[in-house]
Amino acid sequence: MLDYESLKLIWWLLVGVLLVGFAIMDGHDMGVGTLLPFVGKDDTERRVVINTVGPHWDGNQVWFITGGGAIFAAWPLVYATAFSGFYWAMLAVLWALFFRPVGFDYRSKISKPTWRKTWDWGLFVGGAVPPLIFGVAFGNLFQGVPFSFDDHLVSTYSGSFWALLNPFALLCGVVSTAMITFHGAIYLVHRTQGEIQWRALRAAGFFGGLMVLSFVAAGVWLWMGIPGYVIQSAVEGGALPNPLAKTVVREAGAWFANYRIYPATLLLPAFGIVGVFAAQALARSGRSMAAFWASALAIVGVIGTAGAALFPFIMPSSLDPRASLTVWDSVSSQLTLSIMLWATLIFMPIIILYTSWAYRVMGGKVTAAYVRENSHSAY
Amino acid sequence: MVSEQLVDLSRLQFAATALYHFLFVPLTIGMVWMLVIMESVYVMTGKPLYKDMTRFWGKLFGINFALGVTTGITLEFQFGTNWAYYSHYVGDIFGAPLAIEGLMAFFLESTMIGLFFFGWDRLSRRQHLLVTVLMAVGTNLSALWILIANGWMQNPVGAEFSYVTMRMEMTDFWAVVFNPDAQAKFVHTVSAGYVTGAMFVLSISSWYLLRRRDVEFAKRSFGIAAAFGFASVCSVIVLGDESGYTVGEAQQTKLAAMEAMWETEPAPAPFNLIAIPNEAEMKNDFAIEIPWVMGIIGTRSLDKQIPGIKEIKARNRERIVSGIEAVTALDALRRDQNDAAARRGFEAHKADLGFGLLLKKYVSHFDQLTPEIIEKAVNDTVPRVAPMFWSFRLMVALGFAMLLLFGLALWHSVKGDFADKPWLLRAALYSLPMPWIACEVGWFVAEYGRQPWTIYGVLPTHLSVSTLSVESLYGSLAGFVGFYTVLLVVEMYLMIKFAKQGPGSLGTGRYANEAHA
Numbered sequence: 104m105l106d107y108e109s110l111k112l113i114w115w116l117l118v119g120v121l122l123v124g125f126a127i128m129d130g131h132d133m134g135v136g137t138l139l140p141f142v143g144k145d146d147t148e149r150r151v152v153i154n155t156v157g158p159h160w161d162g163n164q165v166w167f168i169t170g171g172g173a174i175f176a177a178w179p180l181v182y183a184t185a186f187s188g189f190y191w192a193m194l195a196v197l198w199a200l201f202f203r204p205v206g207f208d209y210r211s212k213i214s215k216p217t218w219r220k221t222w223d224w225g226l227f228v229g230g231a232v233p234p235l236i237f238g239v240a241f242g243n244l245f246q247g248v249p250f251s252f253d254d255h256l257v258s259t260y261s262g263s264f265w266a267l268l269n270p271f272a273l274l275c276g277v278v279s280t281a282m283i284t285f286h287g288a289i290y291l292v293h294r295t296q297g298e299i300q301w302r303a304l305r306a307a308g309f310f311g312g313l314m315v316l317s318f319v320a321a322g323v324w325l326w327m328g329i330p331g332y333v334i335q336s337a338v339e340g341g342a343l344p345n346p347l348a349k350t351v352v353r354e355a356g357a358w359f360a361n362y363r364i365y366p367a368t369l370l371l372p373a374f375g376i377v378g379v380f381a382a383q384a385l386a387r388s389g390r391s392m393a394a395f396w397a398s399a400l401a402i403v404g405v406i407g408t409a410g411a412a413l414f415p416f417i418m419p420s421s422l423d424p425r426a427s428l429t430v431w432d433s434v435s436s437q438l439t440l441s442i443m444l445w446a447t448l449i450f451m452p453i454i455i456l457y458t459s460w461a462y463r464v465m466g467g468k469v470t471a472a473y474v475r476e477n478s479h480s481a482y
Numbered sequence: 483m484v485s486e487q488l489v490d491l492s493r494l495q496f497a498a499t500a501l502y503h504f505l506f507v508p509l510t511i512g513m514v515w516m517l518v519i520m521e522s523v524y525v526m527t528g529k530p531l532y533k534d535m536t537r538f539w540g541k542l543f544g545i546n547f548a549l550g551v552t553t554g555i556t557l558e559f560q561f562g563t564n565w566a567y568y569s570h571y572v573g574d575i576f577g578a579p580l581a582i583e584g585l586m587a588f589f590l591e592s593t594m595i596g597l598f599f600f601g602w603d604r605l606s607r608r609q610h611l612l613v614t615v616l617m618a619v620g621t622n623l624s625a626l627w628i629l630i631a632n633g634w635m636q637n638p639v640g641a642e643f644s645y646v647t648m649r650m651e652m653t654d655f656w657a658v659v660f661n662p663d664a665q666a667k668f669v670h671t672v673s674a675g676y677v678t679g680a681m682f683v684l685s686i687s688s689w690y691l692l693r694r695r696d697v698e699f700a701k702r703s704f705g706i707a708a709a710f711g712f713a714s715v716c717s718v719i720v721l722g723d724e725s726g727y728t729v730g731e732a733q734q735t736k737l738a739a740m741e742a743m744w745e746t747e748p749a750p751a752p753f754n755l756i757a758i759p760n761e762a763e764m765k766n767d768f769a770i771e772i773p774w775v776m777g778i779i780g781t782r783s784l785d786k787q788i789p790g791i792k793e794i795k796a797r798n799r800e801r802i803v804s805g806i807e808a809v810t811a812l813d814a815l816r817r818d819q820n821d822a823a824a825r826r827g828f829e830a831h832k833a834d835l836g837f838g839l840l841l842k843k844y845v846s847h848f849d850q851l852t853p854e855i856i857e858k859a860v861n862d863t864v865p866r867v868a869p870m871f872w873s874f875r876l877m878v879a880l881g882f883a884m885l886l887l888f889g890l891a892l893w894h895s896v897k898g899d900f901a902d903k904p905w906l907l908r909a910a911l912y913s914l915p916m917p918w919i920a921c922e923v924g925w926f927v928a929e930y931g932r933q934p935w936t937i938y939g940v941l942p943t944h945l946s947v948s949t950l951s952v953e954s955l956y957g958s959l960a961g962f963v964g965f966y967t968v969l970l971v972v973e974m975y976l977m978i979k980f981a982k983q984g985p986g987s988l989g990t991g992r993y994a995n996e997a998h999a
Contacts, residue, residue, distance in 0.1 A: 158596030161551065165592050169584030171558045176581040179573025179649070186562030186569075187948035193563050194958055198965060201552050205969060208548035212976055254816045256648045257567055259949045343646045435574045436644075436651040443578060450585035454593075457616075461593050464604050479989040480537075480599065 108340030110440040114177045115430040117447060119410050121173050125166035126283065126406060127399045128458075132156035132163050134287015136203065136230025137280075140223050142291065142302040149223060150211060150474045150481065155294035157482040158465045160207055162458060164200075176443050180256070180346065180433035181417050185240075188250050188260035192236050192267055199232035211482050230287070231280060238279025241409055242272030242321075245329055245358060247421030252347060261422055271329065274321050281314035282405055289382050289398040293391035296468050307386055311379045318375055318405060325412070331357025332419040332427060344432040351424035358412045368411045374404025483846045484947060491955035492564050492947045495962060497929075499556050501922055502966045506550035508921045511625055511672055512679020512714070513543045514618040517598075518611075519706055525611045534992065535703055536614070537602070538985040539683060542977060544599060549973050551592075553966065558584075564955075568936050568946035575641045575652045576631055579659075583627035591620030625672050633664025636732045636928070638937050643832060645815045650940060663733065666721075667928075673717040674924065677884060678917040680711025684891060685914040686981050688907035691900075695994040699985050701901055704910075708891035708900075715885045722881075732938035736931035737780055738791045739865050740874035742766055746790040750777020756875075759867040764792060791864050798837065798863040802856060805838025806848055807831040836940040837863075843934075843944040862934045870931055873923045880920040887913050 105113070135156050143149030156163075175182040186193050202225035210222035246269070249262040288310060291303035335350045342348075362368050378401025385394035413419075419427040434440060474481050517536055524532035558580065561569045569577075594617035601610055634641075640657030641650045652658065684707035690700035737743070742759040743751065744766070753775035757766040780788045789797075808831035814824035831838075840859045845851055887909060894900035900907070932938055936946040980987050986995035 158600040159593075161596055162589060162593035164551070164555075165584055165589045168555065168558050168588060169581060171562075172577065172581035172584045174577075175561065175569065175573055176577030179577055180570050182562045182573060182577070183566035183569035183948075186559060187564070187566035187950065190563055190948070190950060190954055190958070193559060194961065197556055197559060198961065200555055201965060201969070204548040204551040205972065208544055209972065209976060212545075212980070254813075256570055257949065258570075343644070345646060345648075435577070436647075438655070439574050439578055439652050442652075442655050443581060446578075446582050446585055450582075450589075454585065454589045457590070458593055461597055464597060464601055479987065480602070 104437065104441045105444075106341060107437045107440075110437060110444065111340060111430050111434050113444060114434060114440055115410075115414070117444070118170075118174060118177060119406065121166065121170045123403050123406050125170050126402045127286070128163040129160075129166050130234070130283045130286050130402065131290040131395075132160040132287070133230040133234060134284045135291060136206075136226040136287070137284045138287055138291065138303065138306055139226050139230070142288075142299055142306060143223075144298075146216070146219060147471050147474055148299055149219075151295060151299060151469050151471055152291065153207065153210070153226070153482045154469045154474060155291060157207065159461065160203065162461065164203070167200075173443070173447075177435055177440060178417065178428075178433050179435060180258075180344075181428050184250055184258045184260075184428060184433075185248075185418055187258065188248060188262070189240060189243075189267065190260075191264035192240060196233045196236050199228050199236075202226060202229035207482055211478075231284075234279045234283040235276045238276035239267055239272045241279070242269075242275030243267050244413060244416075244418055245275075245325060245331075245409075246271060247332065247353075247419045247424070247427075249422040250418075250420050250426070251423040252426050256346070271321070271324055274317060274324065277317045278314060278321055278405065281310045281317060282402060285310035285314050285379065285382075286398045286402060289386055289391070289394050292386045293395055294469055296470065304386060307383060311383050314401075314405075315376055315379050318372075318408075322372065322408075325358055326356070329358065330355045331360065331412075332416055332424060333357045333360070334415070334429065338415070338431060340431055342431070344434050346426055346428055346432040349425055349429075349432065351419070351427050353424065361411050361414055365411075368407075371404050371407035371411055374400050375408055376401075376404070378402075378404055483842070484944060484949070485952065486843075486944075487952050488950065488955060489944050489947055491952065491959060492950075493943065495564060495955065495959045496560060498959065499553065499560060499962055499966070500929075501925065502962075502970070503550070503553040503557055504921060504925055505918060505970070506546050506553060507625075508671075508675035508678035508917065509546050509682055510543070510550050511621055511675030512677065513539065513546070513682065514614075514621045514679070515676060516679050516683055516706060516710060517543065518614050518618050519710065520703075521611050521614050525607050530990075530992075531699060531702065534985050534988060534990060535699065537988055538699075539703070540598065541987065542682075542686075542980060544595075545973060545976050545980065547595065549969060552969060556962070564948050564950070565936070565946050566948035568941060570649060571941050571946070572638075572641075572650045572937055575634060575638075575650055575658060578652070578655070579627045579631040579634075583624055583631075587620050587623035587627060589620075591617055591624055594620060622672055625675070626668050629668045629671055630659055630661065630664040632928075633661045633667050634658055635935075635937050636667075636932060637661055637663035638940050643835060643940075645812055645828060646819065648816070650937075669721045670718060670924075673714050673721065674917065674921050676714035677711055677718055677888075678921065680707045680714055680888070681884070681910075681914060681917045683707035684711060684888075684910045688910040689981075690984060692904060692907050692911065696984050696986075697901065699993065704891070704900060705895045708888060708895040711884075712888040712892040715881065715888050719881050719885060732932055732935070734789055735794055735864055736870070736927070738789065738794055739867050739931060740870040740927060741776060742769075742867050742871045743776070743788065743790045744792055746787055746793045747777075749781070749787045750774045750784050751780070751788050752776055753779070754871075757871065759871055761867055791867070794864060795860050799856070799860045801834045801837040802840060802859055802863075804831045805834035805836065806841065806851070807838070808833075808835040809838035809841075810848060836935070836937070836942065839945055840934065840942050843942065865931050865933045870927060873930075874927050877920050877923045877927060880916050880923075884913065884916055884920075 139152050143152045206222045206226040210219055250258050250260045252258050288303045288307035292300055330353045332351055333354050335352050378397050382394045382397035385397055415429045417428045517540055520532050521536040594613050597613045598617055639661050640654035642653050644651050683703050687700040687704040690696050742754055742757045744764045752771040752773045755770045755772055757769035760767045807827055811824045811827035814821050844855045894903055934943055936943045983995045986993040
């Protein structure tokens with residue numbers, strides 16, 4: 104068994120990998136959902152758009168489910184504190200996601216236009232709301248979240264849902280929604296042709312630009328106006344987790360400390376920006392597969408940028424800074440982390456293998472002819 | 483202190499969302515194997531009828547599956563949103579099977595289901611069959627890991643409390659996986675799902691036969707459902723939850739409550755066929771007993787005793803008294819981890835810590851304790867008898883009714899004359915709701931029977947909730963119930979529409995009620 108400290112670090116990376124996996128995989132079909140009412144002008148076009156992700160959205164959504172399970176298993180205190188604190192935000196995500204399975208599966212089973220249009224907007228909500236809220240949640244992590252623990256580690260959250268919607272957090276929401284929509288647009292360029300492809304390309308132009316602008320703006324705002332958190336007491340990485348055993352202070356510029364100490368991490372924000380431009384250029388020149396990977400790289404960059412800035416914090420507490428949750432003190436036991444590491448190492452490659460197979464089997468452009476020929480079985 | 487209203491609402495929300503979810507899950511678990519059987523026959527014989535069967539029943543399966551996924555998302559996150567202290571306290575053990583379920587099972591199931599629906603023209607016959615089989619394996623593995631998690635709530639093995647981290651921590655992963663409670667539950671629950679799948683196909687096929695349309699299609703479907711259903715219903719009954727009753731105190735308590743067994747009877751104990759339980763006086767006002775049966779079912783022996791409710795409560799009273807010591811010592815240790823006297827006291831009583839925590843429902847500081855409060859906590863340790871007693875009997879009665887139905891269906895299916903037996907077809911049609919009622923009631927027996935604990939003997943339900951406002955709970959409960967009800971209506975509408983239209987909805991040109999493009 105690996106030593107506790109290394110396991111804690113590995114799990115920080117693994118949660119990051121799962122989050123990035125979620126954003127790349129579920130992200131592209133959410134982006135497609137967001138764009139659906141705009142890039143598909145009539146019913147056939149919309150069915151083409153939906154069927155680009157038809158066989159895959161369900162598998163992709165498991166990244167979200169597994170991400171939730173992994174946070175439960177590896178960071179139980181984060182799972183407990185974050186999801187109960189962000190109660191209404193979490194419910195909004197869940198309720199938005201409700202529209203997806205039924206939207207995909209039920210939409211084309213009845214041909215009434217109002218029925219289909221209703222589900223189209225349902226898929227829009229299911230695609231646009233979750234990334235918006237995840238972005239808002241990240242924005243709040245940087246500012247600290249008002250929660251505290253009692254002696255028995257019962258957490259109490261003292262904020263409100265509306266307080267989450269502050270300007271900086273909303274800006275982060277724009278970054279994340281633009282990123283996911285951009286990614287979906289690039290995916291559509293890859294899987295469609297003609298008019299729809301052209302509209303997707305335009306959407307990629309707009310959302311890519313918005314993503315870079317808002318990402319840079321959020322960085323500047325963070326630099327100028329949002330003090331970070333610093334652990335003042337000595338950190339013992341291998342110690343049994345107890346989030347109340349440390350002292351934490353707020354300090355201007357602290358969210359940039361890791362970038363000063365490890366300059367290589369500056370590559371992450373660079374990926375976030377270069378990935379977007381590369382994806383746009385590749386998509387325009389017809390190399391849409393490569394464009395998809397460039398866009399995925401941008402996602403790695405943006406999420407990595409946030410993670411590297413926050414490290415070792417996961418969820419700082421603005422109410423009682425010493426109760427802040429960090430990678431050192433909100434984790435599971437050494438045994439559980441170790442078992443979960445093995446489970447991930449064994450199953451993740453298998454998952455990637457059969458997911459790739461599924462995309463290969465269903466690959467190629469989705470066309471209006473395909474939808475017509477399969478009108479009884481396609482979405 | 484946590485308000486009782488908050489606890490009740492949190493429980494109600496969990497119950498509502500889990501029961502909704504469980505309307506869809508058993509059908510998925512069962513139908514998926516029926517699809518494997520139908521497609522296997524197709525691959526072996528090459529007859530297009532079996533391909534159409536796979537596709538048509540698959541279509542209905544898909545309508546059901548969509549809501550299974552929708553309602554399932556909630557459950558992965560609701561522990562965090564509404565049961566925060568539970569999540570912290572046992573996440574070290576409970577989170578692992580949930581995460582492994584995602585990695586090992588749900589990914590597989592969800593990826594393959596896409597290929598199942600859209601891959602017919604892109605995969606060879608054998609490849610497509612492989613996809614269907616993997617989808618079935620994924621579905622069932624998913625049930626396995628969820629029930630490992632649930633089994634641990636009933637019988638928390640392989641874990642220990644740590645006062646430093648203030649939570650339960652895993653000590654033996656394989657003990658959690660091979661928890662006999664979990665294994666018994668797995669067999670019982672998936673078999674119940676198989677029965678549900680079989681009943682679904684049997685009933686709808688019977689309806690086609692009664693209307694004399696798509697006869698060949700319906701006959702083949704009926705035959706497969708009859709055989710699969712009969713085997714499954716035998717498995718539910720014979721390998722039922724009973725095998726789990728000898729392990730763990732939670733099951734003993736449940737057993738005593740659902741049998742309305744107040745006294746410890748000399749072995750082998752009699753079975754109360756019918757009784758009128760009197761909670762206040764702890765006796766049955768009236769009972770029809772069948773000698774020996776309970777002892778044999780419950781212990782698989784003639785000489786092992788089954789403890790009655792009074793004995794269980796007496797044992798729990800001692801554990802609560804000892805638990806007071808454990809909680810007091812824990813409080814001292816949380817203030818100063820080097821307090822040697824407190825550590826000794828804690829080590830001596832820590833097995834009863836959970837029982838001490840039961841008192842936190844009534845007092846936040848133990849200097850306010852009175853004998854009446856302790857008595858209240860003792861009474862809490864056994865769930866209310868009447869709801870347990872009657873729901874268990876309803877479940878069992880439905881099980882035997884289905885055994886009879888599938889027995890007759892199989893008998894006439896072997897004889898080949900079921901299509902000319904309108905009484906049998908009608909019975910099959912009207913029996914459609916039975917497995918769903920049995921599944922929901924079974925869930926109730928298992929989970930209501932675990933009260934007052936979320937983790938038996940370890941963590942009281944009362945302490946498990948998130949510290950949310952009661953208003954938030956009213957809002958979210960209304961939201962869930964409203965949202966789910968609308969979706970359920972939509973689902974039922976589509977299900978009935980396509981079931982009525984029948985295999986003609988595939989647009990192959992071979993059936994009645996052909997769909998027009």
